[in-house]
Amino acid sequence: MGSLSGVRVIDLTRVISGPFCTQILGDHGADVIKIEPPGKGDVVRQQGNMVDGESWYFAQFNRNKRSLTLDLRSDEGKQILHRLLEGADVLVENFRPGVLSKMGLDDDTLRQRYPRLVVGRINGFGSSGPYRDRPAYDFIAQAMSGFMGVNGTADGEPMRAAPPISDMVASQNLAFGICAALVRRATTGQGDIVETALTNGLIAMMGYLAAEYFATDRVPARTGNDHPMLYPYGLFTARDGEVAIAPSNDTMVERFLGALDMLYLLDDERFADNARRMTHREPLREILNAVIQTRGVDEWIAHFNRAGVPCGRVHDLRETFDDPQVQAQEMRLELPQASGRVPVTGFPVKLREAPASLYYPVPQLGEHTDELLTELGIEGDELATLRARRVI
Template sequence: MSGPFAGVRVLDLSRILSGPYCTMVLADFGAEVIKVERPGAGDDTRHWGPPFVGGESGYFLSINRNKKSITVDMSTPEGREIIYRLARTADVAIENFRPGTADRLGIGYERLRQENPSIIYCSISGFGQTGPYRDRPGYDALAQAMSGMMAITGEPDGPPMKHGMSIADIGAGMWAVFAIAAALYHRERTGEGQAIDVSLLDAQLSWLTYAAGNYFASGKNPGRYGSAHPNIVPYQPFATADGYIMLAVGNDRLWQQFCQAAGRPELADQPGFRTNAERVTNRADVVATVGAIMAQRTTAEWMELLERAGVPAGPINTVEQILHDPHVLAREMVVTLQHPTAGEVKTVGIPAKLSDTPGTVRSAPPLLGQHTDEVLAELGYDAAAIADLRERGIV
């Protein structure tokens, strides 16, 4: 394997989304990821459908490429022994059980570091390993709700809304990748492993950025602006003659360029419209004026006109449209893989393009337990021992 994490072995005890997203990214950049699943059932997301392709859910296929799958019953002494052997050879272990569960199973940080003192052990949970909410069950929707994200999402006169994607899970997975990379760098210099604590709620709070900054600066609770921006106007979708377009007038120079391109140069110097601060204060008037202008042309006409004028704008694509977009395809953001039962499957590509050590999409998401025999043999189990473990349902 190649990539910046080549030679790094990851013991993946996670399931659902936050942990598997993290380990997929690590695998994309060269890590060997051994995904441990329950015998006969596997990761819950294998069953989250329809849609299913070749017996696998589209959900599972989206976040488990480049991994090996083994099945182990970790509630048994023999199963835990397999985990301990894996820990001795692993650089990183990751789990996303509720706090305390891994310790009760005998696979927590303190136990695994007895097998490997330099192991990096990452725990992802809803609310973290400390604090009064520690023992609460953690779900993406709860983190979005409790973090304030839902309170600032949706139309001003509508109810709070959850994001269309599981941003708390994915955000926590991204923070876990960063933390693991930082811990690997620290271990490279010192030889020391450590525990990492990532929570969905903390990850969402970190994304509040300017919403929190606006509150700290003003003392006012941020409201909902629909698809508009609280600090920039006009910066939102507008209806065209045949659809919608996203207009992003991010500064006063762009406002002047927009007014010229739209054939309304006088608006650039109109009182209440001249500066962004004025436009934010007079949001309703500005939006109404721009809305009337945008309705006069089609989306395609506006895109040609605004691109020529250097004004940021874009169509509001469906998922189907963007996955067939020529720019997206040129960037290799849709990748095709051969799966043992599903045949040809597509997955979203790798967004970070490294010049010398790029990530690669090498293998399709594994079948349940596809690599059990291979991995156990590497750990020193012979064919008879593996057959015995399988007969007793331990693997």
């Protein structure tokens, strides 16, 4: 039984940020009911790589949920939603600000009618401020948060992260916020309204780059793979590929140079301490690469690990998922779909007593509509009528 066993989540989200959040809740045992428009469902069901009629992109974000079709624009659909909310602990949505209010579910109504309910919400810029109504997407959030501006090389353009990182970070922030609100509810009995925005999540991750800007009043330069404050540190070129090496302090640098049999470099006045090594980064890079390129990546990784130097191969995704450590950590799962086994990424949060588990594969659109409405006492003719009228 997962940590969130007994927590029922009504999930109105679609695309990425919301569904990834509710999947995290589902992985940890919450009963997630994904509400989708009848006939078409979440738009991601038709996007990305399709195999045997199923989107493997959709599969990445929608395990451990049950699917209920419901037309939320219809009065009957709204009534059914309210009946679901009466038995729910959490409501999650990622509409643009104001859309939920137009459905009659404004915050004040939700707080009054369902005082124990935790409402979770993801949007682009937050629900106050001049940009609150702007449409927002990951790429825009990466640009406006300052995140792109610090990524990439000094001579290249600002560079996004390839995964939709603002969506994923917002998902994690919201999953945390919802649980924090549930912790409070356990003692106060009171729900809450929890919100996170794509831009705000990335801004909160600017860490030492923000500190550098605040302290110096200069915006941090793009430094590519070079650490802005440490050298040697970064990518080095072995005979058959690149090695990532990350000595984070003088002790580690000594271990690294010792492993290369090049401790004498510390006697060179250009390289005697970190500040001087930063100034003379290029000649030191050339000297180190001259030696590193004499052997292969595997050999160096084994050698540096024996010496206690933090290092690693730059994996492509095949190498990542084939890696014995990644397999030992079960970071590739297979969902038992009706169409066959569908691989997805695994659970990054491991709990010893109440671990994350696979409760449900990815639901077909409306797969659990009958089962869930029957729980509400909607059966037989009533069900058939709702279906004929395309409410479900």
